[in-house]
Amino acid sequence: xxxxxxxxxxxxxxxxxxxxxxxxxxxxxxxxxxxxxxxxxxxxxxxxxxxxxxxxxxxxxxxxxxxxxxxxxxxxxxxxxxxxxxxxxxxxxxxxxxxxxxxxxxxxxxxxxxxxxxxxxxxxxxxxxxxxxxxxxxxxxxxxxxxxxxxxxxxxxxxxxxxxxxxxxxxxxxxxxxxxxxxxxxxxxxxxxxxxxxxxxxxxxxxxxxxxxxxxxxxxxxxxxxxxxxxxxxxxxxxxxxxxxxxxxxxxxxxxxxxxxxxxxxxxxxxxxxxxxxxxxxxxxxxxxxxxxxxxxxxxxxxxxxxxxxxxxxxxxxxxxxxxxxxxxxxxxxxxxxxxxxxxxxxxxxxxxxxxxxxxxxxxxxxxxxxxxxxxxxxx
Amino acid sequence: xxxxxxxxxxxxxxxxxxxxxxxxxxxxxxxxxxxxxxxxxxxxxxxxxxxxxxxxxxxxxxxxxxxxxxxxxxxxxxxxxxxxxxxxxxxxxxxxxxxxxxxxxxxxxxxxxxxxxxxxxxxxxxxxxxxxxxxxxxxxxxxxxxxxxxxxxxxxxxxxxxxxxxxxxxxxxxxxxxxxxxxxxxxxxxxxxxxxxxxxxxxxxxxxxxxxxxxxxxxxxxxxxxxxxxxxxxxxxxxxxxxxxxxxxxxxxxxxxxxxxxxxxxxxxxxxxxxxxxxxxxxxxxxxxxxxxxxxxxxxxxxxxxxxxxxxxxxxxxxxxxxxxxxxxxxxxxxxxxxxxxxxxxxxxxxxxxxxxxxxxxxxxxxxxxxxxxxxxxxxxxxxxxxxxxxxxxxxxxxxxxxxxxxxxxxxxxxxxxxxxxxxxxxxxxxxxxxxxxxxxxxxxxxxxxxxxxxxxxxxxxxxxxxxxxxxxxxxxxxxxxxxxxxxxxxxxxxxxxxxxxxxxxxxxxxxxxxxxxxxxxxxxxxxxxxxxx
Ligand code: HEM
Ligand SMILES: [Cu+2]
Ligand SMILES: [Cu+2]
Numbered sequence: 080x081x082x083x084x085x086x087x088x089x090x091x092x093x094x095x096x097x098x099x100x101x102x103x104x105x106x107x108x109x110x111x112x113x114x115x116x117x118x119x120x121x122x123x124x125x126x127x128x129x130x131x132x133x134x135x136x137x138x139x140x141x142x143x144x145x146x147x148x149x150x151x152x153x154x155x156x157x158x159x160x161x162x163x164x165x166x167x168x169x170x171x172x173x174x175x176x177x178x179x180x181x182x183x184x185x186x187x188x189x190x191x192x193x194x195x196x197x198x199x200x201x202x203x204x205x206x207x208x209x210x211x212x213x214x215x216x217x218x219x220x221x222x223x224x225x226x227x228x229x230x231x232x233x234x235x236x237x238x239x240x241x242x243x244x245x246x247x248x249x250x251x252x253x254x255x256x257x258x259x260x261x262x263x264x265x266x267x268x269x270x271x272x273x274x275x276x277x278x279x280x281x282x283x284x285x286x287x288x289x290x291x292x293x294x295x296x297x298x299x300x301x302x303x304x305x306x307x308x309x310x311x312x313x314x315x316x317x318x319x320x321x322x323x324x325x326x327x328x329x330x331x332x333x334x335x336x337x338x339x340x341x342x343x344x345x346x347x348x349x350x351x352x353x354x355x356x357x358x359x360x361x362x363x364x365x366x367x368x369x370x371x372x373x374x375x376x377x378x379x380x381x382x383x384x385x386x387x388x389x390x391x392x393x394x395x396x397x398x399x400x401x402x403x404x405x406x407x408x409x410x411x412x413x414x415x416x417x418x419x420x421x422x423x424x425x426x427x428x429x430x431x432x433x434x435x436x437x438x439x440x441x442x443x444x445x446x447x448x449x450x451x452x453x454x455x456x457x458x459x
Numbered sequence: 460x461x462x463x464x465x466x467x468x469x470x471x472x473x474x475x476x477x478x479x480x481x482x483x484x485x486x487x488x489x490x491x492x493x494x495x496x497x498x499x500x501x502x503x504x505x506x507x508x509x510x511x512x513x514x515x516x517x518x519x520x521x522x523x524x525x526x527x528x529x530x531x532x533x534x535x536x537x538x539x540x541x542x543x544x545x546x547x548x549x550x551x552x553x554x555x556x557x558x559x560x561x562x563x564x565x566x567x568x569x570x571x572x573x574x575x576x577x578x579x580x581x582x583x584x585x586x587x588x589x590x591x592x593x594x595x596x597x598x599x600x601x602x603x604x605x606x607x608x609x610x611x612x613x614x615x616x617x618x619x620x621x622x623x624x625x626x627x628x629x630x631x632x633x634x635x636x637x638x639x640x641x642x643x644x645x646x647x648x649x650x651x652x653x654x655x656x657x658x659x660x661x662x663x664x665x666x667x668x669x670x671x672x673x674x675x676x677x678x679x680x681x682x683x684x685x686x687x688x689x690x691x692x693x694x695x696x697x698x699x700x701x702x703x704x705x706x707x708x709x710x711x712x713x714x715x716x717x718x719x720x721x722x723x724x725x726x727x728x729x730x731x732x733x734x735x736x737x738x739x740x741x742x743x744x745x746x747x748x749x750x751x752x753x754x755x756x757x758x759x760x761x762x763x764x765x766x767x768x769x770x771x772x773x774x775x776x777x778x779x780x781x782x783x784x785x786x787x788x789x790x791x792x793x794x795x796x797x798x799x800x801x802x803x804x805x806x807x808x809x810x811x812x813x814x815x816x817x818x819x820x821x822x823x824x825x826x827x828x829x830x831x832x833x834x835x836x837x838x839x840x841x842x843x844x845x846x847x848x849x850x851x852x853x854x855x856x857x858x859x860x861x862x863x864x865x866x867x868x869x870x871x872x873x874x875x876x877x878x879x880x881x882x883x884x885x886x887x888x889x890x891x892x893x894x895x896x897x898x899x900x901x902x903x904x905x906x907x908x909x910x911x912x913x914x915x916x917x918x919x920x921x922x923x924x925x926x927x928x929x930x931x932x933x934x935x936x937x938x939x940x941x942x943x944x945x946x947x948x949x950x951x952x953x954x955x956x957x958x959x960x961x962x963x964x965x966x967x968x969x970x971x972x973x974x975x976x977x978x979x980x981x982x983x984x985x986x987x988x989x990x991x992x993x
Contacts, residue, residue, distance in 0.1 A: 106926050107910040109846055124843045131833035138829060142804050146822070151744070151811040158809040161746040170801045171794060178790045181840060186783060188842040193779040208619075233922060235528045243527065245924045268615040269709060271774060271849060275915045280845045282775045284710060285614060286703020289776035306774075306849040306917045308608045310615060311535045314920030382535060384602025384621050414619050 110275050113295050113322070117278035119188045127181055134177075192278070195290040198260035202251065206263075206270030206283035206305065208414055209312035209373055212421070213251050216262075220335045223421050224249045225369060226315045230377075233315075245302040248369075250319035254328035255295050263289045266416055271307035274320055280306055295322040310414070311385075312373050342423065349425045349448045356432065356445050363433025366426050371434075374414060379438040386414070390438035399444060402431055403454045419455070424448040482984055490585070493577030494984060495562045498584050500880070502559025503873075505587060507949070509551030510866075514942050516544040521938035524931050529922055537921035538606035539598070545609030549727070550634045551591055553861065556869045557730040558583075558641045561669050563880065565645060567975040567982065568663045570654025570991045575647040576640075583640035590633035597623035608919060610720070613701035613712040617693040624694055628687045635680045642676035645669055654974070656993035660751065663973055667754050668733030671761045675726050678765075679719040686715040710775050717768035725764045728860060729757060731828075731868030732799055735821045737973070738875050739803050742818035743810025744970035749802040756795035756802075763792045773844050782841045789839035793832065800829055815968070816890040820871035823898050824864060831859030834909065849919075852912025858905045870897070870948065878963030881955040882981030889951045896944035903937030 111121045149155055203221075205212040214221035227246040231237040253259045263272050265283035273280040277293040295301075298321075305316035323331060368377055371389075375381050379390035389395050394402050406427055409417035418427060425448040435444045482488060492498060519540050523531045532540070562580065566573055574580050597604040602621030605611065616624060649670050653662070662670075689712075692698040699705025701712045732753075740747045747753065769777060769785040777785075803825050812818070834856040838844050847853060870893075877885050907930045912918075916927045923931065954960060966976035974993075978986045 106914045106930070109843075109913045110915070120842050120846060123840060124837070124846065127837050127840055127843065131836060135829065135833055138800060138804060139826060142807060142822070142825065145804070145807045145809070146812065149743075149808065149810050149812055151813045155809075155811045157743065157745040157811040159745070160809075161748050161750065163748075166805075167749055167752055167798070171798060174794050174797045178793060178836075181836075182787060182790060185786065185840045185842055189782060189786075190779060192842055192845070193782075233529050235530065239527060239925060241925070243925050244922060268619050269612055273849075273917070275846060278842070278846055280774050280848060284703075284775065287708070287710070287776070303915075304917050304920075308538070308612070308615065308919045310619060311538065311606075313538075314534065314917075314922050382602065384600060385535065 112276040112278055113297065113299060113301060114277055114293050115296075116188070116192055116293070117276060119191070120278040123184055123188055126184065130177060130181065134174075192291075195260050195292045197258065198292055199257040200254065201260045201262060202253070203262045203264070204251075204272055204283065205266055206272065206309070206316075207266035207416055208268065208310050209305075209316040211247075211251075211272070211316070211318060212266075213249075215332065218332050218336060220332055220339060221420075222249050222335075224251065224319070226312075226317055228315075242302070244315065245304070245317045245319070247317055247319045250300070250321045252321045252323060252328060252331055253293075253295065254325040255298055255322045256325060258292055258294045261291045261293070263291065267414060268309045269307050270305045270309045270316070272303070272318060273306040274301050274303035274318055276301045276303075277320075282307055298322050298324055298327075311382075315373075346423055346425065346448070349423075350452050351449070353447055354425065354428075356436075359429045359432040359445065360436060361429075362426060363429035363431070364437070366422065366430040367433055367437075370418065370422065371430065379434065379440075389434050390440060395434050395440050396442060399431075399435070399446070400454070402435065403427070403446070403451060406431065407451065407455060424451040424455075427451045491581070493573070493581050495566050495574045495577065495580065496880075496982065496984065498574075498580050499559045499562030499564075501584055502555045502562060505584075506552050506554075506556035506559060507952070509547050509555070509591065511945065511949075513544050513547035513552055514945065516540045516547070518938055518942050520544065521935040523921055524923070525935040526932065527923055527925055527928050532921070534921045535606060536603065538608075538919070539604040541919055542605045542608050542611075543594070543598075546594065546605075547591070548861070549609060549723070550631075551587075553727045553865050553869070554638065555587060557669075557672070557727070558638075560665075560730065560734070560869070560872055560876075561641070561645055564876065564975060565648060565666055565669060566652070567879075567978065567986055568666050568973055569649065569652060569657055570974050570987045570993065571648060571652035572985060572987050572990075574644050575652055576644045579640050580644055583637045583644065586633050587637050590630045590637070593626050593633070594630040597626050600626075610716060611687075611690065612716070613690060613693065613709050616690050617701060620694065625691065628691045631687045632684055635684045638676050639680045642673035642680075645673040646677075649673075654987070654990040654993050660754070661993065663733070664736035664747070664750070664753055664757075665730065665733030668729040668736075668757055671757050672726050672729045675722045675729075675761055675764065679722045679726075682715060682719040683723075686712065686719065689715070710772070713772050713775060714769070717771045718765075720771065721768040722761075722764045724857075724860070725760060727865045728828075729761065731824065731865050732757060734868045734872045734875075735803060735824055737971075738817050738821040738871055739806050739825075741875075741968050741971040742815060742821075743807050743812050745806060745810035747802070748805040748808075749798070752798055753802055756798045759795040760792060763788060763795070767792060770839055770844070773841050774848050786839055786841045790836065793836050793839075796832055800825060800832070813969075815874075816885070816887070816894055817871045817875035817968075819891075819894045819898075820867050820874065823894070824867045824871060827859055827863030827867065827901070831856055831864055834859065847912065849917055850912040851908045851916045851918055854918050855905050855908035855912055858908070862905065863901050867897075867901075873948075873952070875968070876975070877952070877955050878967045879975060879978075879980050879982055881958065881960075882963055883955055883958050883960035884963050884967065885951050885955050886960060889947055889954075893944060893947040893951060896947065897941060900937050900940035900944055904934055904941050905937070907933050907937075 109121055109124050111118055201216040203214040203216055211224045213224060224247045227248045228244050232239045232243060263281045263283045265285040267285060270283040271280055272283055279291045279293055281289045281291040301320045303318040305313060374386040375389050379388060381388040407419050409415050428446045428448045428451050431446040435442045523537060600623050605623050605627045607616040607620055649666060689700040693701055699707040701707050701709045736747055736753060766788045767785055770789045773782055838847055838856060874885060874890060911927045911930045916923055963980040965979050974991055
């Protein structure tokens with residue numbers, strides 16, 4: 080019995096250690112990260128960790144010795160002592176001093192982390208179920224950043240690739256060597272913007288703005304995730320940040336500004352153009368799958384009691400104006416957000432057309448960008 | 460009404476419990492009982508049932524997390540599982556287990572015939588099953604059970620939740636009432652019903668720690684009731700406590716919740732300290748080292764526990780000075796906690812130890828709780844907490860203190876007092892199997908979680924990046940091993956309940972101290988009708 084238990088124990092521990100030992104260091108410990116602050120945080124982590132290990136070793140050794148030596152089966156007689164003021168004072172004061180030793184560097188680092196003054200660049204980060212919205216306050220650039228991992232990988236119909244769940248369609252881009260200030264907020268529930276390599280984790284609170292900052296030394300790609308439970312797809316809300324040399328960054332952001340301007344011009348042009356129904360359905364399906372399916376599901380059935388079905392719904396079958404309204408302005412006090420700033424008018428037109436003609440919603444309606452434009456104008 | 464007053468107006472002085480000397484049989488015995496032992500037994504069975512239920516939800520979580528990808532359950536259902544697992548374990552398994560132990564042991568330890576308020580005692584138990592029925596019934600609602608985590612942060616729990624929230628709030632209110640009634644009962648019993656000569660500094664530490672816990676409960680349960688009510692009115696009655704659009708603040712929710720929540724975690728650990736402080740001296744055959752400092756340390760921990768709540772909220776964007784204050788206070792708590800650990804270790808030092816199952820669980824408690832405490836110190840350091848917060852590192856931390864801490868101490872207590880409760884010795888072989896299986900599997904389950912947490916895996920996610928795969932597989936295996944190990948305990952307890960085992964003497968443990976060992980095993984239905992002399 081004893082032997083079997085022991086061998087079981089040894090086997091389990093061996094297996095355990097083998098797996099742990101075979102893992103990469105980055106899979107086991109905090110990252111040192113890519114910034115001065117993140118390295119300070121890492122050093123602090125290791126300091127505190129070693130202190131804890133030391134305390135643990137001392138306490139457990141005493142216990143272990145006592146378990147080995149002071150057992151009745153060895154015929155020892157128990158001592159009778161039950162108090163010792165000196166010892167008790169010592170083990171109150173010494174831990175206290177150790178704690179002060181940890182508190183000092185922690186305080187210094189914290190004060191640095193909280194100092195967001197004198198930044199070179201500000202980015203407004205807005206969380207919403209379940210994507211990030213980046214907006215450069217010093218430039219005319221803003222865009223959404225969505226999970227790029229296809230559903231087929233999540234549901235195992237395609238092999239999973241290297242950056243599974245940690246890849247987005249449009250990463251945040253920041254310049255190296257510059258102090259970048261993040262202003263973090265949310266459109267709906269609380270999210271938390273976390274990039275381990277920057278040691279930045281800040282909650283995105285709806286209606287309030289939090290600040291954080293980073294200064295990245297070297298160009299690179301950094302990946303993180305939303306860290307606060309934010310509903311169904313909390314696990315599918317990654318963050319990717321690309322740090323570029325300032326010159327490359329400048330080039331990139333000018334290009335983005337140009338692209339956005341072109342897009343607006345294209346919008347204007349499309350307003351006067353009719354798209355054919357197949358084209359609308361095709362774009363609409365893409366928009367639905369990338370923007371709406373997390374809640375309303377790819378088949379439009381929604382999740383009963385949580386997200387309403389669009390397939391067969393009264394709005395989608397009968398109330399075209401309401402359908403547009405819901406997407407353009409959202410439904411106050413619900414997870415249905417406004418898509419006016421996130422989608423172009425032609426995309427909204429396409430998704431409305433798609434939803435009114437897919438999954439047995441055979442209204443035959445065709446909605447054009449101009450209709451969306453009129454709806455918005457009519458509202459104002 | 461009148462019966463209550465005339466029976467219990469001066470409970471300690473009188474000896475007029477003969478009116479419930481007859482013991483009804485069948486279901487009525489359990490429904491109408493005011494006997495502290497019956498009520499204690501019901502609490503303990505209830506808690507064990509909830510433990511298995513909450514555990515099976517945890518296994519559902521672990522099954523989904525065994526591999527990357529979504530295989531078994533939908534993300535929304537996954538969130539329901541984490542939420543219900545947390546709520547059930549905290550409010551259904553751990554807290555009722557401690558109340559059950561308090562019911563059984565406090566009157567016997569202080570030489571009282573029963574709890575001071577036996578009818579209220581009956582109530583505080585019997586409303587619990589209804590609270591959990593209500594909570595569990597939400598699984599059958601459209602949209603399912605609550606899915607916002609056991610911390611139910613607004614606005615996820617208000618604007619963005621399903622209608623199960625209303626029932627969740629109602630259930631929480633009932634659980635809160637039950638806890639408050641239980642706490643009042645404990646306080647009144649301890650203050651008024653100690654046997655002559657049992658002054659405060661002679662009370663067993665289990666009684667002391669429960670005494671302090673009961674004050675914590677009375678202080679914070681109303682805060683919980685307040686905050687769930689605010690969630691209810693925000694969701695259904697147009698208030699905006701937590702909604703910026705109406706002038707409220709979602710972070711206010713977190714302040715209120717954690718003002719309850721942090722003392723709550725001490726509510727779940729202080730009675731453990733009492734249990735371990737009874738068991739270690741018994742099997743080291745040596746008096747507890749530093750009894751008085753244990754009492755002071757417990758009080759200090761309880762007092763400090765009201766000043767550290769925002770260490771759960773460092774990332775919400777507090778002013779720097781507030782972060783610093785909460786960091787320092789949290790670090791300070793480590794001092795009295797350390798004192799306790801040193802006291803236990805010194806109690807073992809130069810004792811004459813034997814290693815019966817209660818002692819094994821207690822030693823494991825000291826080691827594993829210390830690991831949880833040390834990771835707690837790491838979490839207190841604000842700048843690094845930015846990295847640890849809301850990752851699996853935290854999940855590892857609180858399971859070390861809750862599972863290998865609170866739950867192990869409850870198991871130790873069960874083995875220690877089972878002979879007293881049932882009158883038979885538990886099956887030694889099975890109990891040792893249970894211990895070793897639990898000890899090994901609990902570490903396979905929770906230790907590697909530290910690593911994935913540090914490597915960057917957030918908590919409460921149903922699917923994860925590929926670099927976390929190996930460790931999650933190990934963790935899941937550990938989870939199933941640990942879960943199934945608990946069935947051994949079920950077998951042990953059932954054997955005792957069926958009186959299969961050697962008859963237990965009044966005092967089965969050589970070194971045990973305390974009034975509970977002066978009565979025969981099994982403890983008669985009524986004990987200490989005449990107060991003992993201490
Ligand atoms: C069979 C043993 C157990 C296993 C396998 C287990 C596993 C887990 C897992 C996987 C999570 C979810 C982590 C996440 O996704 O964030 C979790 C959360 C939690 N567990 Fe356990 N656990 C066990 C026992 C316990 C016990 C005994 C307690 C309480 C005393 C407990 C308290 C909690 C709490 C409070 C949460 C947080 C729930 C939330 O995130 O809202 N667990 N557990
Ligand atoms: Cu999230
Ligand atoms: Cu806390």
